[in-house]
Amino acid sequence: MKKNMIFILLMFVAISVAACSHSEQQGREHGEKAPSELKQKQLKQTITLAAIGDILIHESVYETAREKKEYNFIPYFQYVKPYLQKVDIGFANQESMIGGSEIGLSTYSAFNSPHEVGDALKDVGIDIVSMANNHTLDRGEKAILHAIRHWEKIGMMYVGSYKSQEDRDNLRVIETPEGISVAFLAYTYGTNGIPVPTGKDYLVNLIQKDVIERDIKEAKEKADVVVVSYHFGIEYERMPSEEQRDLVQFAADQGARLVLGHHPHVLQPIEWVEGKDGHQTLAIYSLGNFLSGQIGLERQIGGIFQCEITKTFEKDASHKIEIHSPAFMPTFVHVNEWKPRPMFQLTDDDLPQARQHYEEVKQHMNQFVPDLQFIEE
Numbered sequence: 001m002k003k004n005m006i007f008i009l010l011m012f013v014a015i016s017v018a019a020c021s022h023s024e025q026q027g028r029e030h031g032e033k034a035p036s037e038l039k040q041k042q043l044k045q046t047i048t049l050a051a052i053g054d055i056l057i058h059e060s061v062y063e064t065a066r067e068k069k070e071y072n073f074i075p076y077f078q079y080v081k082p083y084l085q086k087v088d089i090g091f092a093n094q095e096s097m098i099g100g101s102e103i104g105l106s107t108y109s110a111f112n113s114p115h116e117v118g119d120a121l122k123d124v125g126i127d128i129v130s131m132a133n134n135h136t137l138d139r140g141e142k143a144i145l146h147a148i149r150h151w152e153k154i155g156m157m158y159v160g161s162y163k164s165q166e167d168r169d170n171l172r173v174i175e176t177p178e179g180i181s182v183a184f185l186a187y188t189y190g191t192n193g194i195p196v197p198t199g200k201d202y203l204v205n206l207i208q209k210d211v212i213e214r215d216i217k218e219a220k221e222k223a224d225v226v227v228v229s230y231h232f233g234i235e236y237e238r239m240p241s242e243e244q245r246d247l248v249q250f251a252a253d254q255g256a257r258l259v260l261g262h263h264p265h266v267l268q269p270i271e272w273v274e275g276k277d278g279h280q281t282l283a284i285y286s287l288g289n290f291l292s293g294q295i296g297l298e299r300q301i302g303g304i305f306q307c308e309i310t311k312t313f314e315k316d317a318s319h320k321i322e323i324h325s326p327a328f329m330p331t332f333v334h335v336n337e338w339k340p341r342p343m344f345q346l347t348d349d350d351l352p353q354a355r356q357h358y359e360e361v362k363q364h365m366n367q368f369v370p371d372l373q374f375i376e377e
Contacts, residue, residue: 045178046310047088049227051260051287052080052126053302055117056095056135058293059107061338062114069101073120076291079341083304083329083375085125089174089182092121093229093262093287094129094158097136098150099143107293109192110138115150122154127174130186132160133231133263136204137194144203160186160205160229168202173223180311183223185215185256188231189263207232209250216254224321225309228256233264233286238298238364240268240285248273252281257323258307259283266298267361270305270326271368282307282323290340291333301361302340304329306375329375330361344376 065071077084084090096111098118106112121129129151136144144161151158162168172184187205196203205211207230219226228251233244240248240261248259252275261268261284268286275281288302308325330343332351343361346354366372 044310044312045180046308047176047178047180048086048306048308049089049091049182049258050084050087051091051284051305052084052093052290053262053287054093054095054265054289054292055121055129056265056289056292056294057107057111057113057117059105060293060336061291062105062107062117064336064338065114065116071101071114071116073114073117074123076339077120077124079339079345080304080331081124083342087125087306088176088178089128090124090126091184091227091229091260092126092129092290093133093231093260094118094121094131095133095135095262095292097131097139097143097147099139099146100150103139103142103146106139111135112139112143115147118147118150118154118156122156126156128157128159128172128184130160130184130229130231130260130262131158132186132188132205132229134188134190134192136161136188137191137196141197141200141203157184159184160188162202165202168205171219171222173219178311179313180225180309181223182225182227182309183219184227184229185212185219186229186231187212207247212251213254216251216256220255224311224319225258225323226256227258227260229260229262231263232261233268235264236266236298237264238266238268244268244285248281248283248285252276252279252283255279257281257309257321260287260305261285262287265289265292265294267301267303267330267365269365269368270328270372280323282326289333290331291338293338295335297357300333300335301343301357302331302333303361303365304331304375325373326369327373327375328365330358330365332357342375344374 096113099112100115187207264286267288290302306327312320331340343358
């Protein structure tokens with residue numbers, strides 16, 4: 001009897017093992033991972049971050065978007081929307097305040113733009129906008145507060161300009177489903193000579209190294225990756241100045257892993273910079289204009305900058321962060337149409353000598369990073 005019981009027990013174990021093996025094999029055939037493979041996959045996660053440059057809404061741009069008493073900027077982004085919606089985090093430099101029509105729209109040199117610009121950015125896939133630039137105070141505190149109210153209404157994170165000190169002290173961190181957290185900081189060289197109201201430094205972050213050092217230190221404690229947005233450089237210069245290089249190096253030395261530059265209104269190259277602890281920081285010195293009413297070939301060319309962020313989870317509960325796979329897609333805005341279009345799609349009917357201009361932009365952008373990839377699909 002005992003032998004029979006042992007035999008039955010052994011048969012049950014054998015059948016169970018066979019069933020498990022068959023189930024695991026079926027799972028693999030249907031694309032499921034074996035437990036060991038799944039565990040290995042979970043040790044590493046990757047996200048894609050994209051950034052676009054100046055959204056500077058001149059009168060010619062917002063009047064073209066007018067639909068009776070409202071504005072519709074969503075069609076402006078139809079050619080780039082498929083690319084921006086693919087990424088995990090999207091950043092834009094919103095250079096003109098979107099204070100809205102109720103306080104009066106205005107163009108150069110004191111900008112105030114329709115709220116609907118923000119709606120279009122939200123629709124296209126942007127997750128966070130920088131408000132720190134030389135036009136932040138163009139229309140005063142009122143325009144800033146009106147803009148912030150709209151950003152909050154549509155659920156858009158903003159950085160670099162705030163409604164209060166408490167708001168400024170609230171570090172902007174995007175937490176992704178992949179378990180990667182990204183903190184954003186933003187600063188500008190100045191505000192076109194308009195003084196910051198006394199006691200209201202929170203209205204705009206100015207480039208001050210002691211402040212930046214403190215902010216990055218806090219951000220490193222609260223996020224996996226720190227991104228610094230700088231509004232700096234010399235307008236219409238295609239190469240970075242010594243001051244730009246110094247500020248990028250400073251951010252890298254403090255621990256920032258990504259630097260996004262803007263202000264020159266033209267593209268400046270991408271470069272890897274080594275921080276003092278040996279890590280690599282990726283910087284684009286100027287993202288150029290993405291959507292603006294400025295005219296002139298170099299001012300009508302911008303682009304979508306992309307990189308990947310990988311977090312590797314170690315067995316001891318620590319983790320390692322890697323910024324890698326930089327890529328760029330040059331764009332062109334046709335006057336009176338105001339729709340950024342991927343340059344690789346242009347024909348000579350869109351832009352005379354389109355291919356030649358495209359190749360020149362590629363050479364300009366990858367001169368410091370020869371293996372820079374260009375998005376062409």
